[in-house]
Amino acid sequence: MSDVSGVSGVGAAHGFPWGHFAAGLPWSAPAALAVMLVTFAVAVRKGMHRIVDIAWGLGFTAVALTSLLASTGAGGDPVRRVLVTALTALWGLRLAGHIARRGRGHGEDPRYARLLAKAPGDPNLYALRMVYLLQGALVWLVSLPVQAAHYVPDPMGWVAWVGVALWAVGLFFEAVGDAQLARFKADPANRGQIMDRGLWRYTRHPNYFGDFCVWWGLFLLAAGSIPVAVAVVVAPLVMSLLLTRGSGQRLLEQHMSSRPGYAGYVARTSGFFPRPPRSRGGPAAASRPPSGR
Structure with missing residues (x-):
């Protein structure tokens, strides 16, 4: 297969194992779901749903590791497979750790408090549907490149x-x-x-x-x-x-x-997108802005 990322130029994906890739997709979905369900159980026990934000990075890490295992023997380039797993896990674990430290000692996130205040019926079941299951589906969807990278046969x-x-x-x-x-x-x-x-x-x-x-x-x-x-x-x-x-x-x-x-x-x-700040001299810059982030 000619690889866009290789020296041979752009070509058709004749060498990409579409069947193996499709067979691996059903394994990654339960991985993301399991992270969200475990987090939901912990959140209900603690009475605080803000910890679902920690599960966001953990869910991607779980999908990357699951894809690494599911793609074994499917012909993916070993360097690419290990690298995409490591990069995803490093990003996900750093993010999860940062959010966990940032939220330590704080109460419920105002976003979730407002959402659950309007919940019809049981707030926890509403949170399960509207937050945990939705985020699990998004983790699976957004991680498609991570999953696909495990099956690309060409060298980097x-x-x-x-x-x-x-x-x-x-x-x-x-x-x-x-x-x-x-x-x-x-x-x-x-x-x-x-x-x-x-x-x-x-x-x-x-x-x-x-x-x-x-x-x-x-x-x-x-x-x-x-x-x-x-x-x-x-x-x-x-x-x-x-x-x-x-x-x-x-x-x-x-x-x-x-x-x-x-x-x-x-x-x-x-x-x-980062760029140098505009001049402080204009009317919009009359006062130094306060924090609140």
Whole structure:
């Protein structure tokens, strides 16, 4: 098979084992579901559903490990198989650990409190349907490139290595942005101020931009041919929509919009893709924005 990520150019996916790939998909779905159901049981016992956010990264890790096992003997390139598993697990476990540390000692997330306050019938069963099962389905869908990468038979080519580099950029923005924000919020002197330093000076959402890069990077790692790329491109597109129009940027900015000075921060700072901030001299930058992230 000619591989888009190889030196031979773009070709048909004659060598991609579609049958093996299709046979592996039913194994990854129960892996994602199991993580969500275990998390649901723990959440009900603790009386707090915010811990489902921890399961997001764990679910992708479980799918990657399951795909690695399910693809054994299917002819996938061993370097690509190990690399995509390791990169997904590193991203997922870091994210899960960060969210667990951030939520320690806090009560229910306001998002879930508002959702469950409107629940018809049993709030826990409503949360199971609208949060846990939905997130499990999204984990399975968004992880399609991770699953497909385990079956690509060709050696790593330049497109795949560009994907690894893009993943690394994404992890940098996520990890560094989260660490900068955690240090900022831990300092009492910063109470009531917006974090507009470090990476937060160049984008209002370095963590969401990092997620965006991670999942487009993993997509490139799987895109061994045009047919495979077409089959799984829905995954990074869905993740991009979630980050920019779904539960990511849009909801956070709605929550922050009433904070004093936030409009000035919005006026001078990119909403997603990093860029140098606009001049502080304009009317939108009249006051230093407060924090609240």
